[in-house]
Amino acid sequence: MAGQPLLTVRDLVVEFPTRRGALRVVDGVSLDIAPGEVLGVVGESGAGKSQTGAAIIGLLEPPGRIAGGAVHLEGQRLDTLSGEQWRRVRGRRIGAVFQDPLTSxxxxxxxxxxxxxxxxxxxxxxxxxxxxxxxxxxxxxxxxxxxxxxxxxxxxxxxxxxxxxxxxxxxxANPRLIIADEPTTALDVSIQAQITALLKRLCRDHGTAVMLITHDMGVIAETADRVAVMYAGRLVETGPVDAVVNRPLHPYTEGLMACIPTMHDRPPRLAQIEGAMPAPRAMPPGCAFHPRCPLAMEPCVSMRPPMVARPPSAAACWVRAPEPEPVS
Amino acid sequence: MTAPRDGIGAPGGEAVLVRLRGVTKHFDVSPPLLARLLEGRRRQVLKAVDGLDLDVARGRTTALVGESGCGKSTVARLLVTLYRPTAGDMIFEGVDIGRLRDRRALAPLRRRMQMIFQDPFASLNPRWRVGRIIAEPIRAHGLLDDPAAIRRRVAELLEHVGLRAADAERFPHEFSGGQRQRISIARGLASSPHFLVCDEPTSALDVSVQAQILNLLRDLQRDLGLTYLVISHDLAVVRFMADTIGVMYLGRLCEVAPADLLFARPRHPYTRLLMETVPDLRRPDRDRQPLAGEVPSPLDPPPGCAFHTRCPLADDRCRQERPGLRDDGAGQVACHAVEEGRLPAWRGAGMPGG
Structure with missing residues (x-):
């Protein structure tokens, strides 16, 4: 990415304290958004994508709180702002579009x-x-x-x-960044296309960057420049949209792309990922995806994989993106 | 399955399981009488379904697709007799189920048709154990009396939908969304129906779980010879499931065709609009110029062809005269432009102009 990123998120952790200990719903997420860029954040329900967006814009539902990491917008740290300071940033420099227009x-x-x-x-x-x-x-x-x-x-x-x-x-107020959380999910398909096209055109005209949070990979494929894939509160893969859709690295991304039905053919069966995403309270050790992963091997079950660059993408997977010098 | 089944996909049975002719459902949404008298407000009728003709082929999947307010879910509810039609015939196995007034006469027919609802969080009683939920249709229809036999049947149903027999002892909240939808399907199958109406069966589910449920529904159809009517707004889901597709707009069918033909060569301008506007993962159109306009209110549908307000091919005839569904061998279309031969060739989804 050329130049300074507009937004940087480093090792973001979001927790919900409960009587039985803190629930970690976002676990060490790091990402950058360049000025004018559309970053798609995808994942299934419970993956932590909306909580990531809410944490960035300072709208976490209490008792949820940022328990670690840092968020910077154009060099200014956001996650430590007070309520009053937030009010001057939110709306002015970051705008928000949510799923249900009636809530806004x-x-x-x-x-x-x-x-x-x-x-x-x-x-x-x-x-x-x-x-x-x-x-x-x-x-x-x-x-x-x-x-x-x-x-x-x-x-x-x-x-x-x-x-x-x-x-x-x-x-x-001509913000530099818009967080759009499922902006088209509540709308009919013919209207969805109008709204995504509008969002894209406006941001191009105004040079506004967008963090587009959605579960709809079709919308991402047509709108985003880069994609961040989340699973169980963690980032598993980032990369240019074409690479993530057509040449996914992480086995979860691969499974996710394969199980989406398309209008263009009718296979006898859809590819499927067995099982379901773990709940925050029952997070497996090692890679959170290993219980469902067809490629899981020894380190996957015990050690959490780091994000490793595999240009043009990066992934957190011991099999597909092992570290340059494996620790053994 | 060991429970008695009445000739599912029965050889020699009629090819059409359900025949709908002129099915109409109007809802009176008028303001209260006093408001009408004092404020002079008018009566208002919502024509949710307006003269629908459709055949559902036995052992196959027929799908209704359309945007919200097009009446597709009302058709589903009419079919399983949750609503009574305002007019028209609904022939299921030779009986007009819309005209049956006697609950006892309806009961045996109801047993042979079941519905799978969209939201598996709302459609399962949270206070009942899964075993009791699944056994409910068996008890309600008096299919089995012996508790041990019911237990065996429930265990068999659970395994059939990919759950474990022991899951009968658990409560719905202990299951994920996909597992709950499996429970709904097991309950739907409990009375050994021939006909399942699936109303947006995967809209509330994540894509990886959606794939599991869609595969399961197709496996069950193959194993049990079931007939499906699938209601969905999602063209990709309909593509995977359906043999025949009906596209609805404002309470009416605008096109009915075999699935392969419909996707290869959609003819109604609304069908084309839908196919062009759905973003496709594998063929993204990043410079999309979507058509303007919205679905008009079903309370006040446009005269003539209901789609004329958004149709690039609309002319005076379309604005005045309502087109009927015409069968020309390649499917049925309700469109003056198709009839008059002024429909441009289809260049495929993602291409500009239909």
Whole structure:
């Protein structure tokens, strides 16, 4: 990656304290996002991808907390910020788009009021200037008759249009990074394509980077520049999207790609990964994937594999990416 | 399976297991009477399913695909008699199940059709042990009396769906989503049905688990000769499961065709829109220019062809005259452009313009 990364995450650990000890839902995740880059974060439910996103933007659901590691945005450390300091970063320099647009919109205020309020919180603008910007943003995200729609309430928009409003809200203060957590999952397929295309176009136009968290590999294949694959709270593989989809290194990534049905053929059977992802409380020793892995060997069951570069990708796997000098 | 089965995929049986003709379901969603009287608000009828004709072939998989609000789940609920049709015929094994009013007359038919629901977290009683959940249809239909025989049958069903006989003693919360969906399938099979209606059977599951469940459903069909109606919004799932596919839009079928033909040469512009907009892992289109527009409200569907508001081929006739489903040997399509021969050639999903 050329130049300075916009966001760096190093050895991030997220824990939920419980009466029976802390549950570790994100376990040593390190990743970088370059300015203007779309990083796809994929994994199945419980893989820790949403918790990673929430930790980066300072919105972990209590009692969840960052128990280790560091997050830097353009050199500024984020994970140690106080609530008040966070409010100046969130919205201003990092925007968020979540799965359900209704959770991001206040049902009691018009869309225009929510937009102008957000704009004026972060940018030094008069009411009239903010309203003009709000109208321009609504137009930019493809809402017809933007001027009139400013005075409409969220319930008067369709699901797809609401998600456009949320994207406008995230873009209010021209942030450098948008965390989009399953932004199209609640939408119908024909609307999904519109929203991903919109997100891609806006970020290209504004030079905004995106961390796109999703379980949908098809969306990733069409949208992301690079992909990070998570399994059981850990990163198992990162690399350019084409390499991860077509030449996966990690056996989990390989299994995941193979078991996705496609419209283009009808095999007699789908490839399947036996078993299920372990719960945080029942994490196996060594590589978390070894109980389901067809390639598992001796070190896999006892030692946790480190991320090892295998250009253009990197993977945490003793078999596919052993260390240059194996410790034996 | 040792339990009695009534001629599943029976040789000599009719090729069509379920025949739907003009099936219609309207929901009255009017404001309350007082609001209508005092505020002058109008009656409102939601035409969830509007004149559906469909044959479900015995021993095969028929799928209904479409976006939310197209009425596909209403069809599923009509078929298993959870809803009663407003009009039309639903012939299952020679009996019009939509017209049967007598619960006792319905019971034997109900035993031969079962439904698998989308959410295995909501469809299993959390307070019952798995054994009791699976035995419920056996008891409800009085298929076996002897507790030991019921236990044996439950154990057999559990093993058939890839679980262990001992799992009968556990509670649903002890299982993962995929295992719960296996329990739902075991319960669905408990009364030895011929016909399974699967409403989004894997939408709540992760892809690696989805593959396990889809493989299981296909194995069961092969072993037991089951007939499936699969309801799904996911074209890739439908591609893997179905022999015949019906595409629905706003309560109506716009195209019905054998699966291979439909994917090789989709004809209805809506079918083409769906195929073009689904991102495909193996053939990603990174410069996609998606078609604008949204599904109109089913409360106020457009006149003429319901799709004309989003259709690149729409003309005056499409805006006024509703196209009927026409069979021309290569499948059924409801489209004036197809009938008039003004449909452009299909260049494959991922290509611009249909």
């Amino acid at each position: 919109l206040n049902p009691l205020y018009t869309v225009g009021r929510q937009l102008t309020e957000t704009i004026r919180t972060h940018l030094d603008m008069t009411e009239a200037q903010a309203r003009a910007r709000a109208r321009a943003l609504l137009g930019e995200v493809g809402i017809p008759a933007a001027g009139e729609r400013l005075d409409a309430y969220p319930h008067q928009f369709s699901g797809g249009m609401r998600q456009r409003v949320v994207i406008a809200l995230a873009l209010c």
